[in-house]
Amino acid sequence: MSEFASAIGFGIVTAAILAVSSVGFTLQFSVTNVFNLSYGSVMTATGFIAYGLNNAGLNIWSSMAIAALGGGVISVLMNWLIFSRFIRHGLSRFGMVIVTIATGLICDNTIQAVVGPSFYSYNVPLERVHDIGGMLLTTQELIVIAIAIVLMTLTHVGLKYTRLGTAMRGLSVNSSLARASGVPTRRVVAAAWFASGVMAGIGAVALFLDTGAFGATTGSSFLIIVIAAAVLGGVGSAEGAVVGALVVGISTEIAAAYWNAELKNVVAFLILIVVLLVRPQGIFSQLSSERTAVG
Amino acid sequence: MSAATQLYLATLGTYICVNVIASWALDLQFGVTGVLNFCFIIFQSAGAYTAAVLSLGPASTSSGFQQYIVGLHLPFPVPILGAMVVGGVLAGVVGLISLRRLRSDYQAMVMLVVSVIATTVVSAQVGLFNGPAGISLVTNPMVSLIHASRQTQIWVFVAFCVACMIVVGFIMYALVYSPYGRVLRAVRENDRAIEALGRNANRHRMQVFIIGGVLAGLSGALLVEFIGAWAPNGWFYPETFVFFTAVIVGGRGSLLGVAIGAAVVGVGVQQAVEYLPITLNPSVIASLEWIITGALTLTFLWIRPQGMFPERRRRFPVPGRAAPPDFSEELSPVREAFDV
Numbered sequence: 001m002s003e004f005a006s007a008i009g010f011g012i013v014t015a016a017i018l019a020v021s022s023v024g025f026t027l028q029f030s031v032t033n034v035f036n037l038s039y040g041s042v043m044t045a046t047g048f049i050a051y052g053l054n055n056a057g058l059n060i061w062s063s064m065a066i067a068a069l070g071g072g073v074i075s076v077l078m079n080w081l082i083f084s085r086f087i088r089h090g091l092s093r094f095g096m097v098i099v100t101i102a103t104g105l106i107c108d109n110t111i112q113a114v115v116g117p118s119f120y121s122y123n124v125p126l127e128r129v130h131d132i133g134g135m136l137l138t139t140q141e142l143i144v145i146a147i148a149i150v151l152m153t154l155t156h157v158g159l160k161y162t163r164l165g166t167a168m169r170g171l172s173v174n175s176s177l178a179r180a181s182g183v184p185t186r187r188v189v190a191a192a193w194f195a196s197g198v199m200a201g202i203g204a205v206a207l208f209l210d211t212g213a214f215g216a217t218t219g220s221s222f223l224i225i226v227i228a229a230a231v232l233g234g235v236g237s238a239e240g241a242v243v244g245a246l247v248v249g250i251s252t253e254i255a256a257a258y259w260n261a262e263l264k265n266v267v268a269f270l271i272l273i274v275v276l277l278v279r280p281q282g283i284f285s286q287l288s289s290e291r292t293a294v295g
Numbered sequence: 296m297s298a299a300t301q302l303y304l305a306t307l308g309t310y311i312c313v314n315v316i317a318s319w320a321l322d323l324q325f326g327v328t329g330v331l332n333f334c335f336i337i338f339q340s341a342g343a344y345t346a347a348v349l350s351l352g353p354a355s356t357s358s359g360f361q362q363y364i365v366g367l368h369l370p371f372p373v374p375i376l377g378a379m380v381v382g383g384v385l386a387g388v389v390g391l392i393s394l395r396r397l398r399s400d401y402q403a404m405v406m407l408v409v410s411v412i413a414t415t416v417v418s419a420q421v422g423l424f425n426g427p428a429g430i431s432l433v434t435n436p437m438v439s440l441i442h443a444s445r446q447t448q449i450w451v452f453v454a455f456c457v458a459c460m461i462v463v464g465f466i467m468y469a470l471v472y473s474p475y476g477r478v479l480r481a482v483r484e485n486d487r488a489i490e491a492l493g494r495n496a497n498r499h500r501m502q503v504f505i506i507g508g509v510l511a512g513l514s515g516a517l518l519v520e521f522i523g524a525w526a527p528n529g530w531f532y533p534e535t536f537v538f539f540t541a542v543i544v545g546g547r548g549s550l551l552g553v554a555i556g557a558a559v560v561g562v563g564v565q566q567a568v569e570y571l572p573i574t575l576n577p578s579v580i581a582s583l584e585w586i587i588t589g590a591l592t593l594t595f596l597w598i599r600p601q602g603m604f605p606e607r608r609r610r611f612p613v614p615g616r617a618a619p620p621d622f623s624e625e626l627s628p629v630r631e632a633f634d635v
Contacts, residue, residue, distance in 0.1 A: 035400055035403075035404075085597075086596065086597070089597065091600070093400065094399075094400075094403070095596060095600070097331070097400075097403060098543070098596070099593065099596060101536055101539075101589075102536070102540075102588075102589040102592040102593050102596075103589065103593070105585050105588065106585070106586050106589040106590060106593075108585075109581075109583070109585040109589075110582070110586060112578065112582045113578075113579045113583065113586075116576070116578060117578045224407060224408060224411045224532075227404060227407070227408075228408060231401060235400075235401075260419065262418070263415065263419050265415060266412050266416060269408045269409075269411065269412050270412075272405075272408060273392060273405060273408065273409075276397055
């Protein structure tokens, strides 16, 4: 029983990290319709920014906050310098997928060339372990869960009740109608990229804290799981991403505890494929497939 | 020529043939038919592993050095044929999952995921293909038939690779420039229109997926018989991207262009980086190759999205009517070249 409870505990931590990362991924996708496969590189880059700050003596949570802002800036710059230009150049959505892969590869390998093939870890004090109904969680993991809950609530409220959120939802449903109704498209798109970069940053630092060690490709390897969670819920749906994150997080940790730790992600991927075969649009999505990219 | 130079040239020759065959296979799927096959590398890899375990003797004879399944020690053409069959069957299975009913952007996603699943499983299940260390010491069953010096054997195998490439080239030519090829291009340009004309777009996608899988299997088999080793490190999912770059740089849908693109991107970039006048850390060299590959893609998509040698646009005059007006000037060249 305690093995099961602790697997659930780990699952919730993984789900919290995944939820933040996949909401960032899916928010940007639903507004701009760019399937951003360089998201993992933004995660890695912010992870290393936080590493630099952390090494300079800042505590890990302040490093996370500053790195997250840096992630937002990187993300906006990527869109401004590369993606939006290609979209306005007339590249199709599938061309954009290739552009984002190329950008991600360039970023990852630039980071790799600078930091080398070794692995890094943050400098964090040893944590007290709390026993919550059999789930053994450190203070640090509890903070990560709390951050995830706060961010999810903020995203939900922000999308539902603010002007910017309404504009984002409008763009995601019908970009030309939104533009015709006076939504400042470029500013809203930039805001979406910024928010996505911030979440990438928070997700990355939480992930690298959780895995203990990270290198130049850790973010991009994790990206596939982020996408699995996002697609499982339905790409473009923030609530869906949370549900997807919970399913992926808990199922992988249970698989790791009872079956094979090396193959735990395969379980998540198989769930994803089965769900897509049964419900090809994902659990929550209502997006049409004919939209064009917005930049 | 010294033995080392000969080996170097033979290696270059084999790599070029293998890359050209693989890039043609991807071009048939992505360039001609418009299927974004993001797990292409696993079909090449499946072919390589199949050829390896069919060529090697039983794993028990390796005295615990490596472990793998099968180990039949089969004579010359069988391992390569087996690799093509396995490549095709695997493509059929993946195609059945991803092509049949998924939204097109999810298709690419599912293929990425399949690629990651394949690497994870092969790395974790050491009993299958010796896990992360990979299979090595694969003997080349063709070369062992020839009783000649090592040098001659190598060149005979290179000649065999060139012959394979030429045969595949003829097959590709026959496929792409035939009425069948026209249907494939129509599937790429407008799948609804072609369905309205009574062709099943998905069936054609499935067919090129399997043909491409067979050819990818062949390319993997040739490569593993030459270099004698294959490991998960060599086929992480970004590796597929090298072939995409080759197709984009060469020119989607153009056989000659893709062949040149494959030689330039798959082999040329690597050689160019190796011969840089500055001495670099080995890991930096690998990173630099990826950075150049990515930059090549972005540059070509921006400046010349139709590639070095664009696919020829054909016009078919209707008998008894004036030739159709030429609208090509009015269309944006980017949209025209990249509208999957």
